[in-house]
Amino acid sequence: MALDRQNANVTNFGLARPRTNIDRRSCKRIVPMKVLCLGLCRTGTSSLRAALLELGLDDVYHMCSVLEENPLDAKLWKEAFDAKFEGIGKPYGRDEFDALLGHCMATADFPSISFAPELLEAYPDAKVILTVRDNADVWYDSVLNTIWKLSNFLCAPPRTLTQRTVQAILPKPPFNIFKYSPLGNFPEEGRQWYSDWNEEVKALAKGREFLEFNVKQGWGPLCEFLEVEQPKTAFPRVNDSNVFKEFHNTRLDVERLVGISTKLVAALAALGLAVWLAKK
Template identity: 45%
Template structure:
């Protein structure tokens, strides 16, 4: 939903550690230096950690919206509405509001706006993380495609503040970017996307990077020294991704239950508890049938 108003985080959300910054009131405070435009699941979380180690603070990532500051999702929805639905505009001013605290940006949903970001920040260097398309598709199917269609996340989004901001944004991005069917169109979108980025960025301003190449090509491209005695980071593997998402769901369910106890009393809490139990039972029955 575009142009949804900002609402502050409930005081009863004690099981998650989200911030609640309204980016629409923010401005750019540091220069944008790096656009890391490789699709998610090509090592973007590791790259984020690496860029922070190299001094590019902060580096924006999907986790910035999903688990760090969920109100960011409001501006991402504004950006989707402007690009895909023809509603409103989203230009340099709005990018500076959303990303103004960052010197770098990577991962989805930013990749949906590769052209717009390159035009907004022509002085920024572009890094294109990549990997074999088949292994990428297999990894993404088990992680982000699963998360975008996670029935438990959809359920808790009806009740929890953070999930209610994040889930609609993720679903909008996923269905739009991958034409409504990741399994069918994912590989084609991958190949078309990488060809598009290569065509619009001058070769001297583009680094194609694969995980495993280490610090040297990255540091040479960014003109920064190689960190001494530090291994290149490796984070966000498939198993860890799923475990973290499930843990996030549980924490947000706890937020909802606690709010019901504080605000609505025991009756509301009992109804909510029964609803959660029924939902879990339904999910287990569905899994059993499959």
């Protein structure tokens, strides 16, 4: 049964459920894990999530699930990252992923793809989809002009007063999904990262039911792979590069925030000067 759109909002990240405040630590698996989508960000993962929801795979875990739907999940993902990459705490396995993802029939995008080997081991019967772009250059340009540009501005050591001011105002993310990836050195390593990642996923998924999929192909290959009837509606298209830029220039509105913060700093400075002069 397809997702009831009345209970979901169409956002720039795709179809998003209303925000909840669920502590999943004691949750259990309630639906089977059917599909692991292991393509990198900016390969159409938001569109794929919307498509899978349309096909009745309820739910599909995505970065949207943390940012838009249940922010408490960030605590568990931080535990998982700390255990895998820092050696802090117990590594996540089937039990831990069932608690975090037990309501999902599929996963896509970060943060879950950072645990591709663990998820493949935990769910041996799940099919695997690798989303790809036309080539490495197309993907590189997309990431360079969206995620890397924004992440670098918000997370890199500030080089300007504007950057420092914005970083001081905006809340810090609960965990850094890119800390253990080449994104920090993306201009030099990005293209190779894309190629290496895709080859690694193919190797890890060897022997599994596997689909390499470009969302430009539409419903046909996806529905055939999943053995479901093809919808009569158009294949969803969400969170492309233009939408990403518009989203971060309106909702986050970094440029407006920069302007406001700069004026605020100037106003406070003027006020301080006025107070100082009044005391003279």
